[in-house]
Amino acid sequence: MLDDLNILIVEDEALVALDLSMMLEDCGAEVSGLCCTVEEAVAALGAKDIDAAILDVDLRGKPVFPVADRLREMNLPFVFHTGRYDTKTLTDRYGDVPVLVKPAGEDSIVSALRAATHR
Known part of the structure; x- marks a missing residue:
């Protein structure tokens, strides 16, 4: 389903990140990194070869927007995965x-990543 995709996970809740990682790997993706802060994620974008990312919107009280903006600059697809953020703000901005x-099911996550990467 997600064969040969290198996915960056940006999520500050350890259990959610682990669950996403296992689910994506079970679907054939390679998890290129797990980041829990904006700073870690921005650094990973410069150091890792990724095909797409899944982003939690609120990382320890900071919005993930610098990461999303950098992904846009790099022409890399991403999806937001959020439990408490105003989705209208996200669609207005992105x-x-x-x-x-959250909690999004496996089918929704896989479908969104496949659509984002045009697979």
């Missing part, structure tokens, strides 16, 4: 980037 509301 247009057609998929917004998944």
